Amino acid sequence: MVVKVGVIGTGAMGRAHIDRLTNVLTGAKVVAVTDINQEAAKAAVRDFKLDAKVYPDDTSLLQDPDIDAVFVVSFGGAHEATVLKALDTDKFIFTEKPLATTLEGAKRIVDKEMGKPRKVIQVGFMRRYDEGIHALKTQLDSGIIGAPLVVRASHINPDVAANYSNEMAITDTLIHEIDEMHWLLDDDYASIQITYPRQSSKVNNEGLRDPQLATLTTKKGVVIQVLVHVTAQYGYEVKLEVVGETGELKLPDYGFAPIVRTQATQQTAMETSWVKRFLQAYNTEVQEFINQVAKNQSPIGPSAWDGYIAAVTAEAGIRSQKDQEPVLINVATTPAFYQKKQAVKA
Numbered sequence: 001m002v003v004k005v006g007v008i009g010t011g012a013m014g015r016a017h018i019d020r021l022t023n024v025l026t027g028a029k030v031v032a033v034t035d036i037n038q039e040a041a042k043a044a045v046r047d048f049k050l051d052a053k054v055y056p057d058d059t060s061l062l063q064d065p066d067i068d069a070v071f072v073v074s075f076g077g078a079h080e081a082t083v084l085k086a087l088d089t090d091k092f093i094f095t096e097k098p099l100a101t102t103l104e105g106a107k108r109i110v111d112k113e114m115g116k117p118r119k120v121i122q123v124g125f126m127r128r129y130d131e132g133i134h135a136l137k138t139q140l141d142s143g144i145i146g147a148p149l150v151v152r153a154s155h156i157n158p159d160v161a162a163n164y165s166n167e168m169a170i171t172d173t174l175i176h177e178i179d180e181m182h183w184l185l186d187d188d189y190a191s192i193q194i195t196y197p198r199q200s201s202k203v204n205n206e207g208l209r210d211p212q213l214a215t216l217t218t219k220k221g222v223v224i225q226v227l228v229h230v231t232a233q234y235g236y237e238v239k240l241e242v243v244g245e246t247g248e249l250k251l252p253d254y255g256f257a258p259i260v261r262t263q264a265t266q267q268t269a270m271e272t273s274w275v276k277r278f279l280q281a282y283n284t285e286v287q288e289f290i291n292q293v294a295k296n297q298s299p300i301g302p303s304a305w306d307g308y309i310a311a312v313t314a315e316a317g318i319r320s321q322k323d324q325e326p327v328l329i330n331v332a333t334t335p336a337f338y339q340k341k342q343a344v345k346a
């Protein structure tokens with residue numbers, strides 16, 4: 001079966017997903033697109049030579065009975081409304097992160113999804129599919145460094161768009177580590193604290209503090225420190241180190257560029273955005289989602305409940321941004337609906 005896909009939001013990431021669905025992966029066809037900027041939707045059809053309808057909005061696209069799955073790739077703040085509407089249909093839903101930008105919004109989504117016979121949502125937390133991060137988790141799970149004690153991570157962007165707000169440092173950027181770390185450690189969060197080091201003079205966005213340091217503690221007592229630096233100028237990278245009882249695990253520097261030695265210097269080109277750094281992870285997550293839909297089975301990737309855990313933690317992070325004090329986190333027990341790896345066929 002070829003999975004027929006509708007894409008809602010044809011900006012940078014929407015186009016990247018259209019490209020992989022059309023030119024890289026197997027088993028899917030983009031048959032419909034929409035964007036509040038209709039020119040952007042038409043440009044996607046033209047540029048990727050799609051045989052696809054251009055709908056005026058998400059509501060009309062969602063009414064198309066020919067679509068099996070939708071990709072929600074609009075601005076983060078628009079995901080909730082579209083996902084809630086999509087849950088009224090029988091379509092599978094791949095939504096980019098964040099699931100919702102508020103805790104209440106994420107709760108509305110999980111409550112509504114739990115009214116369905118099975119899970120239909122996957123959230124685009126692609127870090128879990130990165131081969132390097134996955135290999136690090138496999139080593140951690142093997143017990144090779146004993147129990148994890150401390151995690152140090154960095155999330156570096158060279159710069160951000162003009163509409164990037166201070167809250168987005170949490171809901172748009174740190175949200176990746178928020179999802180990654182509880183999965184990596186198989187642990188739950190107890191608290192989060194955001195502190196502001198010296199402000200970088202490179203910040204142009206009104207109200208944005210950069211860099212920010214997030215300290216998360218887990219129920220088992222692990223302390224996780226994440227540097228979020230989104231105007232870092234020099235390149236795009238993520239760093240990850242886990243300190244254990246008997247050793248350490250470190251994600252190697254990413255890259256395929258050669259080391260160039262010349263004129264008494266040594267240098268290597270770096271990535272400048274998420275596009276190439278996580279290309280393999282995006283391809284793997286989306287292929288897995290398509291394969292599940294083709295079998296008419298629930299997604300097995302990060303669920304709406306993972307999106308909800310991230311939203312609860314992000315909301316606590318935003319509260320901490322106000323006075324830089326730690327904020328306690330209490331996520332409810334995972335409902336049985338989300339404990340099933342894979343639900344039975346509807």
Ligand SMILES: NC(=O)c1ccc[n+]([C@@H]2O[C@H](COP(=O)([O-])OP(=O)(O)OC[C@H]3O[C@@H](n4cnc5c(N)ncnc54)[C@H](O)[C@@H]3O)[C@@H](O)[C@H]2O)c1
Binds near residue numbers: 014058097125
């Ligand atoms: N997983 C990742 O690493 C990753 C990387 C980049 C972006 N993203 C996510 O993808 C989403 C889109 O990001 P982007 O970089 O493509 O942003 P973008 O600004 O380039 O594109 C967003 C597009 O959505 C459209 N849009 C906004 N509201 C809409 C609505 N209600 N209906 C239809 N279209 C709407 C805009 O007109 C725009 O074309 C965000 O949620 C972002 O967090 C994830």
Ligand SMILES: O[C@H]1[C@H](O)[C@@H](O)[C@H](O)[C@@H](O)[C@H]1O
Binds near residue numbers: 172274
């Ligand atoms: O939307 C993007 C994307 O999620 C990237 O992976 C992240 O590094 C950026 O900070 C964020 O703005």
